[in-house]
Amino acid sequence: MTSVSRSEGTSTTVLEAMASGTPVVTSQTPALLEVVADVGLTAPADDTKGLADAVRAVRQIEDIRTTMSARGLIRAKQYTWERTRHAYERLYLDVLSTATEATTRGEECVG
Numbered sequence: 001m002t003s004v005s006r007s008e009g010t011s012t013t014v015l016e017a018m019a020s021g022t023p024v025v026t027s028q029t030p031a032l033l034e035v036v037a038d039v040g041l042t043a044p045a046d047d048t049k050g051l052a053d054a055v056r057a058v059r060q061i062e063d064i065r066t067t068m069s070a071r072g073l074i075r076a077k078q079y080t081w082e083r084t085r086h087a088y089e090r091l092y093l094d095v096l097s098t099a100t101e102a103t104t105r106g107e108e109c110v111g
Helices: 012-019 030-036 048-060 062-076 081-104
Strands: 025-027 040-044
Touching: 012 062, 025 030, 025 048, 030 040, 030 062, 040 048, 048 062
Parallel strands: 025 040
Antiparallel strands: none
């Protein structure tokens, strides 16, 4: 699976590919690098040769495909809805705490 973007958030498509054992090649946006980590092959979005070389390596070298597939399955398991819920819960509680502290000090909360 290849995902090339200059600006990408957390990619559920890349996660779904890894969860199904499909090797991934992505561009090097911060979010894609975080998701793929050291499991997939990456290149800058404007480096067509680098991206083509990465795709070629996945297609031609069985050891790369096998390793990427196995590691992708493990990596994708780290991204669960439960983990996402906990992250949002921590964020909301942090924002609420900050707003409560500001209100207690008599500051106006804007936003």
